[in-house]
Amino acid sequence: MRRAVMAAVALIIISLGAVSLYMMQRGHRELIIYHAGSMTDVVESYASILKHEGIRVLNEPSGSVDAIRKVVDLGKRRDIVISADYRLIPALMFETHANWCLKYASNEMVIAYSSKSRYAGEIDGENWLEILLRDDVRVGFSDPNKDPCGYRAVMVLALASLHYDDDRPLRMLTEHAGITYMADESGVHLDCTGLNPDSVKMFVRSKSVDLVALVEAGMLDYAFEYKNVAVSRGLSYVELPDELNLANPELEDWYAKVSLKLVATGGETKTLKASPIIYGLTVPLDAQHIDAAKKFIRLLLSDEGRSILEENGFRPIKAEVVGEAPRWLMELLGEES
Secondary structure (H helix, E strand, O other), rough: HHHHHHHHHHHHHHHHHHHHHHHHHHHOOEEEEEEEHHHHHHHHHHHHHHHHHHHEEEEEEHHHHHHHHHHHHOOOOOOOEEEOOOHHHHHHHHOEOEEEEEEEEEEEEEEEEOOOOOOOOOOOOOHHHHHHHHOOOOOOEOOOOOOOHHHHHHHHHHHHHHHHHHHHHHHHHHHHOOOEEEOOEEEEEEEOOOOOOOOOEEEEEOHHHHHHHHHHOOOEEEEEHHHHHHHOOOOOOEOOHHHHOOHHHHHHHHHEEEEEEEEOOOOOOOEEOOOOOOOEEOOOOOOOOHHHHHHHHHHHHOHHHHHHHHHOOOOOEEEEEEEOOHHHHHHHHHHHO
């Protein structure tokens, strides 16, 4: 009896091994992705497509800085890292964890709200700032030390101060979120390292998509979000002028009048200038599933992949590589050019 049981167990182990080998030969493998929370719907749409090619996508959304910290500070091995600000990849990953970054899409900042938001029937593109400054209005953005959408929200308010020649947005950040600033002839310089929101007037969460549920429930009146997040979640939103929305490449010099200091990897601080929103991704040097990563990037660059980006509120751009692109990536770019 014992021999029969042992033989059966051995047969099961051999069978499982054969199935695993067959799956590997058929291309069935995992693809592990850390990505900006605003890319969640796109990544999951791609995952549904790649599943039919035998690839199981395991994705973990977070703020982009947090996604990179998991690789750089915690040593976690991932196959693709996607940042809502492509500049973070060269700044925090190059030399030790990656040597290239692919720029592939843009976005824009908006003010998202719901029917439960105070003054939802009044707010528009002309009076949005006056409404956000009202004492009874609750405003939210993501943590600028963890998520690009958060530091872009702060940059939008600083640009609004310059654009409208009004220091009230800056004073609101200082009084209610502990974000200090200095203004001079070159522009506005903010420091987010002492972030301390009062959670009465200003609310901060780890990533921008975490604010959506608060807005929907009426616990938060307005949130600074990417347009694609507002579109995908069915929220109402106020579109901002190009001088503020960080979407116009021709206004790069104007955006650069605002700079911001934040806590980056390893507790070090980094200073970033405001710039047009451009998403980027990389395959870390120690990635384990390169073939699956290639298929993901091929899909992202395809007409189908770009259509999915557009459907989710992004603006696909002509792909461009920063750093030393591997041959396989240049071949993929050649296929799509």
